[in-house]
Amino acid sequence: MAYKTHIGSLEAYEKGTIELNDDLRKYAFSNVFEVAGSAAPFERRAVAQNLEYVAEVMRVEGDSPWYAAPHDEFAIVMDGEVTFNFVKLEDDQVPGHAGGAAQLGAQPNGPAMGRVTARRGHQVLLPKGAAYQLTSARPAVAIVQTMDGPVTVKRWSEICTLGDA
């Protein structure tokens, strides 16, 4: 038997359903392609939150600002192709805030570490101690595993299925 694997994209996705005798806000049901489809480029919208930890969805289109976090982050490309550029931060440049990504004012002046080009299904380490920038010539989608931080955007009521009530 030949199997057909179904994978969503910005252009074509089918959202599932949630039918519960419960408050649907408890489940915060959303879809990363739907979220990215209505987001501004590089708006880091939370789609999952475990206390201080979040998963953000990012629409990657053009060149992003530079970001850095005081811990490792990870990105999974869900659609398109994204190039991640990395710059090494000096110790005194590493962000001192509690967690999550912070947007830098400009490209940091440290040495270039290199780049990673990733496509759908690839997971990329965004290492502590490095600043990073995402670029894509065409709209792409990434999920970022990180902490709730200065640039995390929360629009739960807009992105979640809340039923008819």
Next chain:
Amino acid sequence: MDIQSAKIVATGTDPDTGYDSFRLGGFAFRRDEYFAHIEWPKGSHIIEIDRFLRAMVRDIGWGFFYGWIFFDDIFGTTNHYGTVDVFAGAYDKGYKDQGLDHLETFPAETVKEAFETISRNWINEGYDPLNAPLETGSPLGPKTTERSDPLVRGFAAASRMLGLEGEPPVRSDATGHPINRAFADMEFDTPEIECEPGFEGQLHAINLFDHIARADVTWNPSFTAITGASICCVTSEEHMLPVIHGNDRNEWFIQLTDEIHWQIADKNTGAPRGMIVMKSGDVCAMPADIRHQGFAPKRAMLMVMENGTPGLETRYASGELKPYPVDFG
């Protein structure tokens, strides 16, 4: 909480089937050709043997996971991270109302040893409870030859990210993990990593979908990337989750490919709350006051986000933390 000091004890061998029977504290376990039978001082229960063994080996491999593992609506375990409750009917309204429920607490190592002993004796060569039903033999019938390979596999946990030096490797042909038949239609490539001189080894990326597509186990989330106490687990799911998971904290599902149907019920009573169908790209929380069971008509890729912060289970149980994750303001 009284912690039992009893260990697993073999109590005899069935002359017809050849399987051993066992006792752990007040629980007695025996199997026949089709079923596992569990007895305790006030009651008894029967579970289809395939379901029982699929649940038991996963409970071992998960280290009893986060919270409640229901083998079915009646029998299961609760993880207290050092000790484990073994219960029957303790979260079923009918058993509770009639006073037939039973619960005993053991050191986690005792339960692990007990479940390994039972599984070893009750699993024959040719049957692999970690595989999808279409990919393995039958557990039915009398005892033949015990399996000699490890009971559990596929649980290797990354501490930072899969594939980094010193971390578990990404699955590949070289590790003995071919692409599963259900993902044979996918194309897999490799991310390009270009390091400047002096930064070799400091940048890292993997094809996560390729790694999942090569899993030789189902319903078996393993750590791939860690941010603080936030754990990204990925798993391939086919047929049905052989347990019902009761959450002791919030967890999140991100559906990477295909679809999974989740039955949701009240954690304490088992009363149904409804159904969630997740399709590729969907994100959904599993609150801390539910139990859930998944059904995957076609092998699917799932990402699970867990919060491994120590002590969370008591903060949720005490009501300090709400049983759901998002404040809508």
